[in-house]
Amino acid sequence: MSTIDWIVLFGTLVSIVAYGVWKTRGTKDMDSYLRGGNDTKWWAIGLSIMATQASAITFLSTPGQAYNDGMGFVQFYFGLPIAMIIIAVFFLPIYYKLKVYTAYEYLETRFDMKTRMLAAFIFLIQRGLGAGITIYAPSIILSSLLGWDLKATNIVIGVMVIIYTVSGGTKAVTQTQKIQMGIMMGGMVLAGIFVITSLPSSVGFGDAMHVAGKMGKLNVVDFTFDLENRYSFWSGLTGAVFLFMSYFGTDQSQVQRYLSGKSLSESRLGLMMNGLLKVPMQFIILFIGAMVFVYYQYNQPPVFFNDTVTEQVYETEYADDFRALEGEYESIFSNKREAIEDLNAAVDSGNETTITNAKTEVNRLQRLSDEIRDEAKTVIEAAVPGAETNDKDYVFMTFVMNVLPIGIVGLLFAVIFSAAMSSTSSELNALGSTTTIDFYKRRVKQDADDLHYLKSSKMFTLAWGILAIIVASTLSLFENLIQAVNLIGSLFYPTVLGIFVVAFFFKSIRSNAVFYAAVISQILIIYIHYLNTQGTAGIFTMGFLWYNALGCIMVVFFSFLIKLIRNK
């Protein structure tokens, strides 16, 4: 990166931290620290909710997902607006009525302390792990691209977040997220403009769309019903609704965002804003990935997008094999580029037979390209044992570093760091709040003054921040980072959602029934996932997004079953 890029990157990040600390100086009571003084406007709530969900993984993995598999991932978000409405109607009024700091406080009012503790404990485990991944995910990629030490990158991201989150609490998180969302949106719009203007002058926007479409990258909607298909219209409207209800309705990192609202109406509007904007936002990010794919149909892409690993292969005895594959890949690229020119000409001619023939030829060459990439990954596995062979997450930033102009590169890196900071700050804020309110204040020290709890909240937030950095420094790379986060959520959220669903909709169920039902369901979900990883799940063979629906239904079912048995 150039000096200007470094200035843009560090100037942006230091400004965010300084702004967060300055804007929230003098926070002296627990209510301001944990609920932001309840003066947040709807648009700020909406931005905060969106910034919390939009982690660095969103901007690193999503374009790569479109590059490899097309835009079908957007279907995963179809359930989000539905979940927003359910939360606005059923969850929010109760949280507001009880004036809770955390979602789990409600469970003690409705059931008992042990159910509240169970839900809060599950949250702390999964969000504690999640916070580690939220730091680690961008660090592994940014450290590789920037040539930084991985642990140092973890520490840089973690420490910057800790500074303003510990200092200003919820208000600092919300204030900085407004700026961070502005940077993220502005950066991605610029990236979108540059990717389109970077195409050869002979290739118009319409041609680019046809190339992406004919090569299967613009397949947004898939109505095929298949339980094993992770991202389809049906999984988006069913399994994902449960996941989003759990995440936005019961995960404190999100609940805390809208509980800081000035009124119930402001919080509801914030949720509706998210419901309206999230699907188009994901579409745009995926579309940028599809356009990066088109760019690399006219410009030679590397056979493997992680340069650091490629350099390591060059140092081994497999270097010649790898270089041979690179040569073959370049040769297929030249042929494919010619075939794409033919495809564009065929589309212009409007002759369906010519279009079909050209499309068949392009896709045949694309399959050959993909085979070479697979072979290159096999060579990498042999040459650098333990190296990550999934390079999806490197596609977008490789394009940014190699193609975008000076200044914009720094801005795009600032986008990734901002996203990492925005989601991590919400997580640490929520982890600190839940530890203080649901455990420390409830079980350890019940009669201290406000200042004591304020200091405790800051200490717990700091402790969770340090733990997140330690977790991030000990993780190893998952197949795909965005899936790692969704998997952890899908394993733990359904149980918590099930408890809340029983609490809201099945008034006859009492505490012991729901508590034991939740414990049984949590064990079963983990066991079903284990069977799925072994390929022996039988009728429970399914993509992990379906765990959200299954787990929630199991909690309701076992609650009724236990109630029935106890009544006999």
Added chain:
Amino acid sequence: MTDEIKEAEENKPPFFDSWSKMYWLVMAVLGILILLFYLFTQYYS
């Protein structure tokens, strides 16, 4: 419907005279987006 939910529904949102109309707007936008995505997929595939 609990008292909390009934009470909450009585607060009117901006631009609409009830929250249910706001929810219908969100659902209508989702429906339109899915339809546009379907047409987009069909046209370019």
